[in-house]
Amino acid sequence: MIIKNRKKSTELLIFESLNNRMKLAEKDMLNFYNLRKGFEGEVLFDRYLEQVRCDCLILNDLLLQMNQKTFQLDSLLITSDCIHVFEVKNFEGDYYYDSASDQLFPKTRNVDIVNPLVQLMRSDTLLRQLLESFGLRFPIKSTVVFVNPQFTLYQAPMDKPFILPT
Numbered sequence: 001m002i003i004k005n006r007k008k009s010t011e012l013l014i015f016e017s018l019n020n021r022m023k024l025a026e027k028d029m030l031n032f033y034n035l036r037k038g039f040e041g042e043v044l045f046d047r048y049l050e051q052v053r054c055d056c057l058i059l060n061d062l063l064l065q066m067n068q069k070t071f072q073l074d075s076l077l078i079t080s081d082c083i084h085v086f087e088v089k090n091f092e093g094d095y096y097y098d099s100a101s102d103q104l105f106p107k108t109r110n111v112d113i114v115n116p117l118v119q120l121m122r123s124d125t126l127l128r129q130l131l132e133s134f135g136l137r138f139p140i141k142s143t144v145v146f147v148n149p150q151f152t153l154y155q156a157p158m159d160k161p162f163i164l165p166t
Contacts, residue, residue, distance in 0.1 A: 006046055006060040012039055041090025041147045042074055048147075049075060066130040071123050085127060085142040087120045089151075096154040107154065116144045117160065 008016075015032035018024060024032060042061070049058050062073040077084040094107035103115050124142040131138060143161045146153065151165055 001056070002046075002050065002058045002060070004059040004061070006039075006042055008039060009035065011035060037090050037092075038088075042088045044090070044147045045075060045086065045088045045145060049077065052077070054079065064126070064130060066126045066133070069126060071126045073123055073127065082139045082141055083127075083131075085120070085124060085140060087116055087123065087142070087144045089116050089144060089146050090148050091146060092148045092150045094152045094154065097156055097160075099155070099157060104153070120144055120161065 012032075012035045015024070015028070015035060018028075019032055046060060052058075057078040059076040059078070060074070062076060064071055064073065073085055074088040075086040077086070091113075095104050096107055097104055102117065104113060106113065120142050124140055128140060131140075141161075143163055145163045146165055149165045153162070153164060156162060156164065
């Protein structure tokens with residue numbers, strides 16, 4: 001059962017409004033594109049979660065704070081025995097995983113991306129601390145979900161918490 005639905009962020013709403021009224025600077029247009037693409041991927045993932053038939057609670061797009069650190073969770077699925085944290089990525093194109101650096105890289109572009117594993121570990125750690133601050137101890141299983149069917153990850157490691165679109 002979905003308890004909290006997803007909404008567009010204030011930043012995305014502002015960019016949509018500005019984009020309709022003016023020509024955005026290149027860096028703003030890129031930021032807008034990334035925000036929109038991320039939101040679209042999260043909405044796609046929400047449709048997948050709507051099909052889950054289990055006794056669970058689903059919370060989307062949470063903004064939480066622990067130890068003066070704010071963190072965002074794309075989706076949380078809570079069952080009686082585990083909390084599942086999902087970091088949703090709508091990456092498109094060919095990427096490869098470099099085991100030496102524990103990092104993903106676009107195959108054709110020389111662009112640095114924020115490592116989704118680092119994002120996931122940070123969110124996982126802060127969520128554990130938040131739950132413990134309330135005296136709660138639940139197993140947490142955290143996963144990066146790549147939802148775009150046009151995404152390929154070469155050299156994908158078997159021991160990393162990745163769910164690929166295929």
